[in-house]
Amino acid sequence: MQINYCHGKFIVILMAGLLSGCAGTEALLTAPSVSLTSIEVEKIGFEGQTFLLKFDVENANSFPLPIKEIRYSVLLGNQRFASGKTQCDFTIPARGDGKFAISVNLDLLNAGTELAAIIGGGVRDSVIYELDGSLTVDIPLIRPIRFSSTGTVAVQSVRF
Numbered sequence: 602m603q604i605n606y607c608h609g610k611f612i613v614i615l616m617a618g619l620l621s622g623c624a625g626t627e628a629l630l631t632a633p634s635v636s637l638t639s640i641e642v643e644k645i646g647f648e649g650q651t652f653l654l655k656f657d658v659e660n661a662n663s664f665p666l667p668i669k670e671i672r673y674s675v676l677l678g679n680q681r682f683a684s685g686k687t688q689c690d691f692t693i694p695a696r697g698d699g700k701f702a703i704s705v706n707l708d709l710l711n712a713g714t715e716l717a718a719i720i721g722g723g724v725r726d727s728v729i730y731e732l733d734g735s736l737t738v739d740i741p742l743i744r745p746i747r748f749s750s751t752g753t754v755a756v757q758s759v760r761f
Contacts, residue, residue, distance in 0.1 A: 633666060633693060634659040635748040637675065637730050638700075641757045649708040654683065656701050658736075660693040666738050667692045672745070673703065673734035677756070682730075683707065727753045 635658045644651040654675065660666050668691055674684035683705040693699045730752060735745035 630743065630746065631661045632746050632748055633661070633736065634750065635732065635734070635736070636750050636752055637732050637754045639755045639757070640677075643704060649706050651704060651706050652683070654703045654705060656703070657698060658693055658701065659698045660695065663695050665692045665695050665697075666736070666746075667740065668701075668736050669739045670737035670745075671701070671703065671734060672737075673732065676731040677754075678728050679731075727755050730754045 635656055637654060638657050639655045641653045641655070642650065643653050654673075668689055670686060670688055672686040675682045683703075685703075685705065687703055689701065691699065691701060731749075732751070733747075733749045735747050737745045
């Protein structure tokens with residue numbers, strides 16, 4: 602009977618150690634910096650428009666980050682522009698940076714007039730953006746890593 606009790610106690614202690622190790626692992630991870638660098642028109646048609654969103658990501662960690670999924674939400678000029686998730690397979694090197702791009706399909710003809718005006722051009726060649734999301738990494742026991750940034754981004758004008 603005591604062997605089972607000690608064994609059970611060992612399992613509880615082992616599980617507590619593993620769980621605290623997970624929390625410690627996440628505490629050692631620095632969230633990467635992600636910024637939106639440009640929005641380009643890939644295709645224009647009557648059914649919608651396809652845009653290419655380009656991003657820079659900086660990894661301040663002393664180990665590489667193998668990225669498996671990206672969830673994102675982009676506001677342009679306080680207007681919802683694009684959101685979603687995409688599967689991917691790339692690695693941001695340790696203490697390094699990288700780039701990635703996401704292709705999104707939109708229908709600006711049915712979008713709000715403010716968003717269509719922002720993307721349609723006008724006087725500005727850049728617009729304020731807000732970016733929120735998470736990166737899912739292929740590292741055991743690490744939850745998706747949240748990121749958020751604001752700034753200005755160059756927008757390639759669309760003429761309807």
